Amino acid sequence: MLILAVDSATQVAGVALAGRDRVVCEEFVNFKRNHSEILLPKIDRVMKDSQCDWSQIAALAVTTGPGSFTGLRIGMATVKGLSLATGLPIAAISTLDVLAHNVVRSPALVAAMLDARREEVYFSCYDVQDRFPRMLLPMKACPPQQAGREILDLIGATGREQVILLGDGATSYHDYFTDILGQYLIPVSPHVMLPRAAALASLAWEALDKGQLDNSLTVKPIYLRLSEAEYRLQKGVS
Amino acid sequence: MNDINILGIETSCDETAAAIVKNGQEILSNIVQSQISLHQKFGGVVPEVASRKHIETITAVTQEAFARAALTYQDIDAVAVTHRPGLIGALLVGLSFAKSLAYALGKPIIAVNHLHGHIYANFLENPGIAFPCVCLVVSGGHTSLLYMPSHHEYHLIGETRDDAAGEAFDKVARFLGLAYPGGPSVEKAALQGQPGLYKLPRIFLDRDDFEFSFSGLKTAVMNLWRKLEKSGEADVNNMAAEFQAALVEVLAEKTLHAAKKFQVKTVLLAGGVAANSLLRSTIAEKAQVQGMQVFYPSLSLCTDNAAMIAGRAYVQYMRRDFAGLDLNAYPGLLSL
Ligand SMILES: [Zn+2]
Numbered sequence: 095m096l097i098l099a100v101d102s103a104t105q106v107a108g109v110a111l112a113g114r115d116r117v118v119c120e121e122f123v124n125f126k127r128n129h130s131e132i133l134l135p136k137i138d139r140v141m142k143d144s145q146c147d148w149s150q151i152a153a154l155a156v157t158t159g160p161g162s163f164t165g166l167r168i169g170m171a172t173v174k175g176l177s178l179a180t181g182l183p184i185a186a187i188s189t190l191d192v193l194a195h196n197v198v199r200s201p202a203l204v205a206a207m208l209d210a211r212r213e214e215v216y217f218s219c220y221d222v223q224d225r226f227p228r229m230l231l232p233m234k235a236c237p238p239q240q241a242g243r244e245i246l247d248l249i250g251a252t253g254r255e256q257v258i259l260l261g262d263g264a265t266s267y268h269d270y271f272t273d274i275l276g277q278y279l280i281p282v283s284p285h286v287m288l289p290r291a292a293a294l295a296s297l298a299w300e301a302l303d304k305g306q307l308d309n310s311l312t313v314k315p316i317y318l319r320l321s322e323a324e325y326r327l328q329k330g331v332s
Numbered sequence: 333m334n335d336i337n338i339l340g341i342e343t344s345c346d347e348t349a350a351a352i353v354k355n356g357q358e359i360l361s362n363i364v365q366s367q368i369s370l371h372q373k374f375g376g377v378v379p380e381v382a383s384r385k386h387i388e389t390i391t392a393v394t395q396e397a398f399a400r401a402a403l404t405y406q407d408i409d410a411v412a413v414t415h416r417p418g419l420i421g422a423l424l425v426g427l428s429f430a431k432s433l434a435y436a437l438g439k440p441i442i443a444v445n446h447l448h449g450h451i452y453a454n455f456l457e458n459p460g461i462a463f464p465c466v467c468l469v470v471s472g473g474h475t476s477l478l479y480m481p482s483h484h485e486y487h488l489i490g491e492t493r494d495d496a497a498g499e500a501f502d503k504v505a506r507f508l509g510l511a512y513p514g515g516p517s518v519e520k521a522a523l524q525g526q527p528g529l530y531k532l533p534r535i536f537l538d539r540d541d542f543e544f545s546f547s548g549l550k551t552a553v554m555n556l557w558r559k560l561e562k563s564g565e566a567d568v569n570n571m572a573a574e575f576q577a578a579l580v581e582v583l584a585e586k587t588l589h590a591a592k593k594f595q596v597k598t599v600l601l602a603g604g605v606a607a608n609s610l611l612r613s614t615i616a617e618k619a620q621v622q623g624m625q626v627f628y629p630s631l632s633l634c635t636d637n638a639a640m641i642a643g644r645a646y647v648q649y650m651r652r653d654f655a656g657l658d659l660n661a662y663p664g665l666l667s668l
Contacts, residue, residue, distance in 0.1 A: 130424050134431050134657040148436065163380060164421045167387045168428045174391050175432030179405055310391040321380035327373065
C-alpha cells in the first residue's frame with residue numbers, strides 16, 4: 095500500500111507516492127507560487143508514472159501549515175477533494191515537522207523555520223535522534239531574534255553542541271543566525287533545506303500506524319497568525 | 333438521452349455553496365453556507381476571513397448537497413466551479429477542491445464565470461427566455477450591463493467605474509448606521525421613508541453610454557447628511573429612500589436605454605441587488621411600456637449560490653467545454 099503526500103504550504107510544491115519503506119515517486123518544485131495550476135497535474139503525473147490507482151492508496155497526507163495562507167489552503171482543499179471522492183483518510187502533518195524530518199538520527203538540535211514575512215519566522219525546534227522528529231518547543235510566529243534566543247536557551251538547557259537550521263526562514267536571516275549561533279551552526283546542503291513530500295509521506299506512515307488520522311471534514315489548517323483584520327479588531331485599531 | 337447531473341461549487345466571495353442541478357433545469361439541492369455574521373463585525377467582507385471559513389466548511393456543504401439530492405458521488409456527470417471573478421484566495425479554495433474531487437471521480441471539470449452564473453439563474457426558472465437579451469448584473473462586486481445574443485455570447489457593454497451598486501448600499505448603510513449587508517437594511521429603512529424630500533444627484537444619467545458611477549452618489553449622501561444633521565432635520569428613512577431611488581433610477585434608465593439600443597425584447601436582472609424590490613418593479617414597469625419582457629430570479633437565486641453555477645455549466649457541458657487539471661482562478665472579469 096502507498097501514501098499519496100501533497101504539500102503546497104510554502105513556495106515549494108511537492109507530491110510523493112511512498113510505501114512504508116520505499117519512495118516510489120516524488121515531484122518537487124521550488125519556483126514561482128502558481129500552485130493552483132501545477133499541483134493537480136503533479137498529482138496526476140505521479141499517479142500515472144507509478145501506474146498507481148486509488149485502490150493501492152492507504153491514505154492521503156497533507157501539510158497543514160504554517161506557511162503561505164493561500165498556498166496551504168490550495169494543498170488542503172485539493173486533499174479534501176481527493177479524500178471526499180475516494181473515502182481515503184488524511185494524515186495531517188505540520189510543515190515544520192516535515193522540514194525537521196529532513197535530518198534523521200542526528201545529535202544536532204534542529205530548528206525548522208519558515209519566512210513568515212513582516213520580519214517574523216514560523217518556528218519550532220526538534221530533537222531528531224530517533225527515526226522521527228520530536229518537537230521541543232510549541233510552534234509560533236516570532237521575530238528571528240526571539241527564535242535565536244530560544245535556540246540558545248535550548249543549547250544551554252540540553253548541552254547540545256550542534257544546531258542545524260532548516261527552511262527558507264533560515265535562508266532569509268542567514269547572516270543574523272550565523273552571527274549569534276557561531277560555532278554551534280552546522281551548514282547543510284540545499285536539498286534538505288526545504289519541505290519534501292517524501293518526508294511528509296514518511297511522517298504520514300507514522301501517523302497511520304498510530305491511528306492519528308483526519309478526514310475531509312476534520313482536517314484543519316494551522317496558521318499561527320490571525321488574519322490582519324482580526325488582529326486589528328482585537329487590538330482595537332480600525 | 334440520459335439525465336446530466338452537475339455538481340456546482342461556488343466560493344467567490346462570502347458564501348460557501350454547493351448544488352446539484354439536473355439537465356441545467358431541475359435543482360436537486362442548493363446548499364448555501366452564508367458567512368454574513370462572520371463579516372458583520374468588520375462592516376464588509378474580509379478576504380482572508382472568508383477564505384478561512386471556506387476551507388472549514390467546503391466539505392460539509394458538498395456532502396449536504398449530495399445528501400439532499402440523494403445522489404452518490406458517482407451519480408454526477410461533471411463538477412463545475414466558479415473560477416472568476418471574485419476574491420482570489422476564496423476562489424482558490426473552491427477551485428482546488430472542485431478540481432481534485434472531479435479528478436478523483438474521473439469526471440470532467442467545468443470552469444464557470446460567476447457573472448454567467450448569475451445571469452443563468454434566470455434560465456433555471458424560465459427555460460423559454462428568448463434571445464437576444466440585455467442583462468443587468470448588480471451585486472456587491474459588480475455592476476455590469478451585458479448584451480447576450482445567445483447562450484454562448486456575452487458582450488460587456490458597460491460597467492461601473494468605481495463602486496459596485498451593492499458596495500454603495502453597504503457603504504451608505506454603514507455611514508447611516510444601518511446594518512450590514514446594506515442592501516436589505518437600506519431597503520427596509522426606505523420603506524419607512526419618502527424619496528424626493530432630500531435631493532440626491534442621478535449620476536451619468538444624462539450621458540449616452542452604459543457606464544455607471546456610484547462613489548459620487550455616496551459622497552453626496554455624506555455631504556447632505558452632515559448638513560441635515562447640523563440643522564437637525566436628518567431622517568435616516570428619508571435619506572435611505574432617496575438614496576435607493578437615485579441608484580435605482582440610474583440602473584433602470586441605463587438598462588432600458590441599452591435594451592432599446594440593442595433592439596432586444598428581453599431584459600434580465602441578476603445578482604444580489606436584483607433582489608431589491610424597487611429595482612425590480614421600476615424596470616418591470618418601464619419595460620412593459622416598451623413592450624419588453626423582464627425576468628429576475630427568485631430571491632434565493634439572486635444572491636450567490638451554486639445552483640446558478642451548476643445550471644450555467646450544463647450549457648458548457650453540452651458543448652464539451654471542459655477545463656484542464658491546470659485550471660486557475662482569476663480575480664478579474666476578463667474573457668466575458
Ligand atoms: Zn455574485
